[in-house]
Amino acid sequence: MAKPIRIRELKKDIPKEAKALCETMLSDLEKAKRPVLEAVKCSLDNSFYSPKVGFLTPGEKVVKTELNVSSVQKMARTIFMLEVLLGNLKSGAVNTKRELYYISKGLVKSNNHYKPLDFDDQPESDSVIDFICDMLEVYREEMNCFANDRGGQTYSKNLVVTETLPDGTTAVVDVSGLGTTPFQPKNKPQQFRLKAKKGKIDFCLIVESEGTANTLVANGMHTRHNCIIMGAQGVPSNGVRGWCKTIQDQLKIPMYFYGDLDAYTLQNIFRTLKAGSAASLIRNSDFSAPEVRFLGVLPEDVKKYDLLCYSVNERDAAEARSLKKAKDALENDPFFQDKKNSDLADILHWLVKEKKRCEQQAVFSVDPKDPQILEKVIVEKIKKGSYV
Amino acid sequence: MSKITSSSTAEYFAKNLQQVGFSSPAKAVLTTLKEAVDNSLDACEEAGILPEISIEIGKLGPGASRNTDLVQIVVEDNGPGLDPDDLGKVFGEYLASSKFGRGRCSRGQQGIGISAATTWAQLTNASGVRVISKTKNMRKAVSAIIDVDIKGNRGIIKKKETIDWDKSHGLKVEFRIDGRVVLNGDGGLLTYLEGTTLVNPHMSINYKLVDQDPQDIPRVATTVPDIPPATLPHPHTMKLGEFMTHAGLYGKIALENFLKKGFSRVNDATVKDMVKKGLAKGLMAKNLTAISEEEYKKIYQALHDTELIAPSTRSVLTVGEEGLSKSIQRLGEVDFFSVVTRKPRICDFKPVVVEVAIARFKDRGSDEDAPVQLLRFANRVPLQFDKGACAITRSVESVNWRSYGLNQPKDSVPTGPYVFAVSVTSPFIKFKNASKETIDGSDDLVDEIRRALMQAGQKLSRHIRAEYKAADLERKISHIEKFGPILVEGLARIVSAPKSRVEKAEEGLKKLLGRDASSAEAELEQATSKLKALKDRERKKLGGDDEEAAGDAMSEEAVIEHEEQAASADDEGATKGSKKSAGRKKK
16 A cells, blocks of 8 residues: 655654553553553643744643553553554554544454443544544544545635645646636645746635635636635634645745634634644644734724624523633633734624624625625725734 | 302311312322321320221222222221210311310311211212220220211211220221222322321331232330420411400400410510500500400500510420331331431421431332432321422422432432432421311421431432442442453553563553552442441430441341330330320311
């Protein structure tokens, strides 16, 4: 089987490190000493942000799992899954998390001895896989485990993508030639080589709603402007995050994000895209695009275009949660606490104060008869520097 | 204009028997049994006799009414018996009672129940109640049939004859009514008998219900409950009309004397206070018969505006923790129980005692999701209907049982295989209806019941915690056995270790996890010893008997010892009873 393509130049030898870890555990057991597994603590309270670095990095906190009667199940499952993953690395086989779940079930089914390890549902096996990656400080993809990344549908009249395939051959994709079909990167967009077909691309626009991105394309925005339009499809998947990072690093063009004006979009979508997330501290360096700017919807747009807003109903549990989220982000999220991002924090303050939210599609109310109104507003905002 | 006629009390109840517990054939059987047993127990207690109750319920054939059976209910006791002249009044006349408004904790209060049962028998089977009675002064017993003269509200004695009866004293009643026998469930006969057994540890009872095996349950207490004497009414518990009626009982005496003699907690200082608050001094010396209605109103208001000490709690009777602890074990093999008897408290100016027993039985259902079985008692009488409206149910629902380790759906009674018995005793229980099925609870009373429940819950939680630790230990041991070898084998395969290393690592693993199991064992031991300490404290409180009085089922030897004690006490009780002479009291 061909050698899988790498996301980064990994300096560690995963099978060697895994074996060393198992060797230590076994020898501890021989000495009747409790083996301990350590993994980076991936949570907001162990996240640090520096504008110079540009993404959330892990602190010193680690999660230690010492062998005892309560943790013996977790340890046994970890070693069981590690063995499966090492087997994949050796043979070059790749799997999704769902497939690994079924592989585990199959192994248990074929050998009654493994019955106690049986996973009741996929989240149980997923958490073991994540723990292994955090413990070895490797990406899931480096363990040959891939997700079916959604989002990232890309349109451009001036983008050419070159992919080196596992067998060493290359595939060149001229995105302009795909018609209305988008180019969608999967799994390891960091290994793509990008270039403009002609000159330099002016900007990349990432739209929160895939549907709205599609509307802009259908109305011909990508033909009128030398740009890349991408649909994020909600919270960005690893594929979208890696793809944005690749565009930013290789094309060195301005990147703008356009989405709803609410706490969820700001923290879960925009911050994840720009600086990564607390849950993926060990992979943020390769999966965040610090140059992305928040184009809107901005509080000033609400005023300027008299956009239709929704009042946050505090009696509604879901809406009240969104308000609480904004307050929590201001209090606990190092990204919003950094001076460099004070403008973004101001938006959260505005949301808390005004108790309002505005959707990205609200711009269509500005001139209901003009199908290109959103394009015009976006272009105007870019020209005037109306972004954060 | 239609003619206005007046009806007798008996006429009213004959038309409204559903108000006093005869609303369905099933309830009719239960209520008849209940009225007969309550009267027997009250009479025995009044006479200082340890009660021996014998019950037989059988189906004689189809009833006259549709979908009913002709049910025979026979209740026999060893009480003082009734004077033959009183039989008509007791069984055939409404509101003829020796207990009405006396302010004592007796089961019966108004003199309605047993007459209503006679009426039901008469209405459905055209014959009243057959009674056999013998007092200690009679050589032979009297047998008679009593009917209710519905127009005249009096009892009619028929077929009166003297017969031989091998009892020194006692009473036997036999009702034949249309009804339906329901044994189990909230309104079942067995539930009633179990409840009555629980709160009457001094009672021995044997019963044969239709085709069931006969049951013989010996007593577990050898002293007759000392029924506290009634106390004078507290003025703050009366309404103006009652106040004036009460005054009418005292005849020609001065107001000041009436207030001091006719009420509790009224003394010279109270009288002074009332005068200070503007009541004319001359009124205090005025004769009661000369006081006008207007003046009574002023006196009543002044009395209510004056601060008084809360009423005495001496008139309240309790079953007691010892009695409950022993009695609960008569209901089945107990896995665990906790009992709490609160000190008497004043709720709404009325003395009240709340007692709670929580038990889990080995031979009863183990459904964790079913609501607990809630047994409610008012003055030691089981309440079996209209649970939702009762103050006791409200109190149970208001406690957060989750903190004591039980599951509890929101605003509901907890779930699990437990029996909760809650008893409220007071000379002045306020019921929501004449059939006395639900207690009308003020916030004060609900709070008092709640406190008792919480105390019992705390004891229960120690037991549950010990059980949890035991389960935890079992879980940990099973974890070691399940996951240990798989972990070692997995590690060995990854590092390609030889068999010798595997064996060594397995030994090491056993040592490590064995230490954990030992620490879990230590935790279990700690929880068990805490539970044992609680039980010891309980035992000490209950008199330091050798038996497992608190917390565990009695050992076989203890039960035998108890039976022997009970047998000798029966003889004592009978002698004691024969020395006393007391007329049978009516509900």
